[in-house]
Amino acid sequence: MKFKVFTFISVLLVTSLMVAACAPATAPAPAQKAAEKPAEEKVTITWYVRSQPNEQPWEQNIVIPEFEKLHPNIKINLVIVNWDEFDTKMNAMFAAGEGPDIWSHWGPSGFADYRIRGLIQDLTPFIERDNFDLSDFIPEVLDLYKVEGKIYGLPLLTGASYIFYNKKLFDEAGVPYPPADWDDETWTWDKFVETAQKLTKDVDDPTKAIWGLHFGIWPNDAWAWMFGKDLYPPEAYQTGFADTAYLDSPEAIQAFQARADLTWKYKVAPSPAAEQALAAGGDPFLTGRVAMKPIGVWGWWVFKGAEEQFPFGCAALPKGAPNAKAVIFTDPWMLSATSKHPNEAWEFLKYLVSAEAQRAYMQAVGAPPVRKSLLPEFFKLYPSMTPEEAETCFLGGVRHGAESPNHLLVRFDQINNVVSAALDPVFLGEKTAAEVLPQAQQDLVKTLQQIKAEYQK
Numbered sequence: 001m002k003f004k005v006f007t008f009i010s011v012l013l014v015t016s017l018m019v020a021a022c023a024p025a026t027a028p029a030p031a032q033k034a035a036e037k038p039a040e041e042k043v044t045i046t047w048y049v050r051s052q053p054n055e056q057p058w059e060q061n062i063v064i065p066e067f068e069k070l071h072p073n074i075k076i077n078l079v080i081v082n083w084d085e086f087d088t089k090m091n092a093m094f095a096a097g098e099g100p101d102i103w104s105h106w107g108p109s110g111f112a113d114y115r116i117r118g119l120i121q122d123l124t125p126f127i128e129r130d131n132f133d134l135s136d137f138i139p140e141v142l143d144l145y146k147v148e149g150k151i152y153g154l155p156l157l158t159g160a161s162y163i164f165y166n167k168k169l170f171d172e173a174g175v176p177y178p179p180a181d182w183d184d185e186t187w188t189w190d191k192f193v194e195t196a197q198k199l200t201k202d203v204d205d206p207t208k209a210i211w212g213l214h215f216g217i218w219p220n221d222a223w224a225w226m227f228g229k230d231l232y233p234p235e236a237y238q239t240g241f242a243d244t245a246y247l248d249s250p251e252a253i254q255a256f257q258a259r260a261d262l263t264w265k266y267k268v269a270p271s272p273a274a275e276q277a278l279a280a281g282g283d284p285f286l287t288g289r290v291a292m293k294p295i296g297v298w299g300w301w302v303f304k305g306a307e308e309q310f311p312f313g314c315a316a317l318p319k320g321a322p323n324a325k326a327v328i329f330t331d332p333w334m335l336s337a338t339s340k341h342p343n344e345a346w347e348f349l350k351y352l353v354s355a356e357a358q359r360a361y362m363q364a365v366g367a368p369p370v371r372k373s374l375l376p377e378f379f380k381l382y383p384s385m386t387p388e389e390a391e392t393c394f395l396g397g398v399r400h401g402a403e404s405p406n407h408l409l410v411r412f413d414q415i416n417n418v419v420s421a422a423l424d425p426v427f428l429g430e431k432t433a434a435e436v437l438p439q440a441q442q443d444l445v446k447t448l449q450q451i452k453a454e455y456q457k
Contacts, residue, residue, distance in 0.1 A: 041073070042072075042073050042074070042075060043073065043074060043075070043340075043341045043344050044074075044075045044076075044077050044341075045074055045075070045076055045077065045101045045102065045339075045341060045344055045345050045348050046077045046079055046098075046099075046100040046101050046102070047059075047064075047076050047077065047078050047079065047100070047101070047102050047103070047348070048079045048081065048090060048093075048100030048102065048103035049078065049079070049080055049081070049103070049104075049106070050080070050081065050082075050083060050086060050104075050106040050107075051080050051081060051082045051083070054301060054364070054365050054366075055361075055364075055365055056080070057364060058360060058361050058364040058365060059078060059080075060078065062357075062360050062364065063076075063351070063352070063357060063360070064076045064078060066351075066356075066357075067348060067351050070351070071344075071347060071348075073344075074344045074347065074348065076348065079100065083106065083107060083108075084108075086106055086107025086108070087107035087108050087109050090103065090107065094119065094338065097338075099119070099336050099338050099339075100336060101335065101336050101339045101341065101345040101348070102333055102334070102335060102336070102345055102348055102349055102352070103333075103334060103336075104156060104331045104332060104333055104334065105331065105332070105334075105407060106331070108412075108413035109411070109412075109413070110404075110406050110407035110408065110409070110412055111144075111145065111152070111153065111332065111334075111407045111408070112240035112407065112408050112409060112410050112412075113240075113410050113411065113412075114334060115147065115152055115240075116240055116410055116455065118337055119334075119336065119337055119338075120152050120153065120334040120335065120336065120337055121152070121334075121335040121336060121337045121339065121342065122150040122151070122152060123150075123151045123152065123153070123154065123335060123346070123349075124149070124150045124151050126335075126342075126343075126346045127151060130350070132350060136355070136371045136372055136373050137154075137155065137353075137370055137371060137372070138155075138158065138370050138371075138372060138398075140398075141155050141158045141330050141370050141398075142154075142155065142370075144330055144332070144403055144407075145332050152332075152334065153332030153333060153334045154332060154333055154349065154352075154353045155330050155331065155332050155333075155353070155370040156331045156332065156333055156352065156353065156358070156361070156367075156370065157297070157330070157331050157361075157367045157368055157369065157370060158297070158328065158329070158330040158331075158368060158370050158398065159296075159297030159300060159328065159329065159367075159368045159394060159397065159398065160296075160297060160326040160327065160328045160329075160394075160397025160398050160400070160401040161217055161222055161294065161295065161296045161297065161317060161326045161327045161328075161329075161397065161401070162294070162295065162297075162299060162314050162315065162316070162317065162326075162393060162394075162397055163178060163292050163293065163294050163295075163314070163315040163316070163317060163318075164285065164292075164293045164295060164299045164303055164312055164313070164314055164315075165177065165178060165291060165292045165293070165312060165313050165314075165315055166285070166288060166290065166291050166292075166310055166311075166312055167310065167311040167312060167313055167384065168288070168310040168311060169199060169210060169288070169291040169310075170199070170291065173198055173199050173201075173291075175195060175198045175199060177313055177315070178192075178195060178292070178313075178315035178316070178318075179315060179316055180313070180314055180315055180316065180389045180392040180393035180396070181316065181392055181396060182316040182392075182393075182396030182397060182399065182400045183396070184316065185319070187315075187316055187318050187319060188318060188319055188320075189226070189227075189258060189318050189319065189320040191318065192318035193262070193266055193268065195212070195292075196212025196213050196262070196266070196268035196269075196291070196292065197212060197266060197268055198212075199211075199212040199268075199291035199292070200212040200267065200268045200291075203267060203270075203274065206274070206277040206278070209270075209274070209277075209278070209289065210289060210290075210291065211268065211269060211270055211274075211278070211284070211289060211290050211291065212268035212269065212291050212292060213262065213268055213269050213290065213291065213292040213293065213294065214269065214270065214278070214284045214285060214289075214290040214292075214293050215259075215269060215294070216285075216293050216294055216295030216296070216299070217294045217295060217296070217327075218296060218327075219327070219404070219405065219406060219412075219416055219419075220256075220416065220419050220420060220423060221327065221404075221405050222326070222327045223255045223256055223258070223259045224251065224252045224255045224256070225324065225325050225326065225327060225402075226255060226317055226318065226319065226320045226321075226324045226325075226326075227251050227252075227254055227255035227258070227320035227321045227324065228251060228320065228321030228322065228323040228324050228325075229246060229249055229251035229252050229255065229321075230246065231245050231246055231247055231252060231405075231419070232244075232245055232246070232405065232409065232448075233246075236408075236409060237402075237403070237405070237408045237409070240408065240409060240410040241409075241410060241448070241451065241452040241455070242409065242448045242452075243445075243448065243449060243452065244445055244448070245441060245444045245445055245448060246441075247419065247422070247437050247440055247441040247444050248437045248438045248440070248441035251321065252433075252437065253433045253434050253437055254320070254433075255320060256423055256426055256427075256433040256437070257426070257432060257433040257434070258320065259427065260426050260427050260429065260432075260433065263427070263429065264429040270284075271429075272428065278290075283302075285303065285306075286303065286306055286309065288309060288310055292315075294317060296327065296329055297328070297329050297367075297368065298329075298367075300366055300367060300368055300394075301365050301366035301367050304365075304366035304381065304382070305366075307382070307383050307384045310384075311384030312384055312385075313384065313385055313389060313393075314382075314385060314389065314390060314393035314394070315393065316393065316396060316397065316400075317397075324400075325400055325401055325402055326397050326400055326401035326402075327401060327402070327403075327404045327405075328397070328398060328401040328402060328403050328404060329403075329404050329407075330370070330403060330407070333349050333352050333353060335349055353370075355371055355373060355374065358370070358371055358374055359374055359377070362374060362377065362378055362381070363381075366381060368394060375391070375394075378390075378394075379391045379394070410451060410455065411451050414447065414451065415444070415447060415448065415451070418440070418443055418444050418447050419440070419444060421440075422436055422437065422439075422440030422443065422444075423436075423440075
């Protein structure tokens with residue numbers, strides 16, 4: 001697996017009014033900023049984060065008190081925002097000249113959006129000035145934020161997409177566990193469907209139903225990737241823009257129809273109506289009503305503690321094609337290109353990615369670290385898995401994956417809306433993928449070209 005990196009195209013930076021308002025046209029060059037002497041007076045750094053109840057104790061009770069104790073001249077202003085308000089509020093802050101100093105890509109936009117809009121700072125001068133040691137970071141993950149030799153972010157967490165499964169339900173059905181080994185060629189799509197069929201029972205009785213699987217994979221690209229097909233050409237993940245797409249390719253049609261068939265043909269996943277009944281009791285996996293849950297890296301911390309109810313394991317995603325791959329999600333800390341206190345913001349960013357802070361984050365949240373030295377501790381966090389099982393599953397997914405398109409394509413939220421709207425009738429069992437995707441392909445290409453044209457004006 002090779003991670004994708006961007007090719008920076010500077011002429012795309014200043015286009016829309018918002019971009020013009022946010023671009024660092026008048027800001028000193030990063031190299032100049034890095035050379036400035038840190039201010040002696042007390043300054044305030046705005047830390048802009050998503051609303052995640054499991055992260056807030058780490059943010060409020062660990063990071064801020066510890067950092068401010070070590071740096072009495074720096075006060076951290078924590079701003080917590082819901083996902084659907086993340087970009088809107090941040091853009092308004094930048095437009096008002098009060099943009100956050102440190103944040104990650106937790107809104108509808110991703111790293112590519114922020115970089116091409118000129119919102120984030122090249123960290124290379126800071127790293128070189130301080131001889132900041134990067135050797136402990138997983139190198140492929142660190143490379144995600146390098147563009148033409150410049151580093152625009154340092155990672156907080158990473159991980160692929162996996163299947164988490166309820167070992168108790170497998171044992172009761174007498175079904176072998178799915179493999180943690182991503183190189184196990186027997187774990188095919190057909191085997192996945194067969195396994196789900198053996199585990200599904202009592203689906204006509206909402207009070208007793210056990211489903212073979214419950215959907216948790218995101219984005220839609222993940223299904224196509226399991227069948228070995230990218231929806232966009234390779235250069236799109238480097239430049240942030242695409243001129244065409246492959247939504248109507250035979251592989252994509254096969255993948256999305258296979259996903260729909262899990263519900264309507266094989267009846268191993270709940271329909272929307274059954275979904276409502278299932279969700280009424282709480283998270284279907286945590287309530288023991290689902291045998292397998294394909295889900296992104298967040299499954300590690302969402303399901304942490306589920307062992308109190310039942311033992312669970314981690315397995316590879318099934319292969320719909322030999323060149324199948326998984327979606328990886330890597331969250332970086334980024335420093336604003338318009339920060340009024342870049343040196344102090346850099347001090348805070350360094351602390352956030354320190355081994356001390358990452359260990360505290362891993363222990364508090366259950367999220368996988370990006371420092372190699374911490375991985376052995378992470379693999380011991382889940383009592384119903386052996387450390388070897390956790391390591392095999394976690395690292396195999398990273399090795400067989402690629403970074404999520406929502407981080408690498410500009411305006412992915414707009415792109416994904418077009419794809420999702422096209423797939424709705426397929427996933428609702430109203431039409432086949434072959435019926436809707438040719439027209440959807442035309443709509444998607446039109447959207448992609450419009451986005452690119454807007455940034456090239």
